[in-house]
Amino acid sequence: MHRSRLYGLFIDTPRDEAPAAAAFWSAALGVAARPVPGEEQFIALAGAHPALTVDVQAVDDAPRYHVDIETDDGAAETARLTGLGAVEVARWLDCHILRAPGGHLLCVVPIHTDPEFFAAHARTWP
Amino acid sequence: MHRSRLYGLFIDTPRDEAPAAAAFWSAALGVAARPVPGEEQFIALAGAHPALTVDVQAVDDAPRYHVDIETDDGAAETARLTGLGAVEVARWLDCHILRAPGGHLLCVVPIHTDPEFFAAHARTWP
DSSP states (O other): OEEEEEEEEEEEEEGGGHHHHHHHHHHHHTSOOEEETTEEEEEEOTTSSSSSEEEEEEESSOOEEEEEEEESOHHHHHHHHHHTTOEEEEEETTEEEEEOTTSOEEEEEEOOSOHHHHHHHOEEEO | OEEEEEEEEEEEEEGGGHHHHHHHHHHHHTSOOEEETTEEEEEEOTTSSSSOEEEEEEESSOOEEEEEEEESOHHHHHHHHHHTTOEEEEEETTEEEEEOTTSOEEEEEEOOSOHHHHHHHOEEEO
16 A cells, blocks of 8 residues: 655756746746755745645756656555556656656656645555 | 736646546546536546646647646736746637746636635735
């Protein structure tokens, strides 16, 4: 048995345009834009949404959004989602990067939110 | 003075693949997938997140996500966001479709959530 929940929205932006994107989304959503210490490609927009993490991420790729699913068991959650038709396209540290049926990117990541919030909102899978 | 908040995540999917995408996301997030009456290009994933509307949308375009910002004044919110650097690229009914600095699509839409929830979570702009 393991648990997971839709955790984050990432505004993946070509590296050169990431500062402009962070400035826009910061002003658009009314929150500060702050680089994540140790992972400076992520610019956190803390407070942009009451129950969803929103970051700008600088990438070497075309602009896109992706979503993160946080889980207490990355291998089990990845197996569950690939069993539903997603394809694992990459690994990055302890994140599994999948492409869903229909073509969208999602990442399976360890629990990032407060454990009590996770416990209250995650779904349990057999 | 007007108000707005980040309201929705839309999984825009090429029309032919939208049923497979809806089936995947429904199972992945543990919720039903139901067409929105009168707007059958939208397949609602109600309950996918406690405070964010999540839909699959069938589109005649490449797969992408987009976000919606709901507001009590679409013209004022669109003017605010274009003033921050976004470009209005289309209109669809009472929705303003914008491209943000960095290249991401967002839509400005009328209030869709419960008015009390909107009032509790929206930001106020001068």
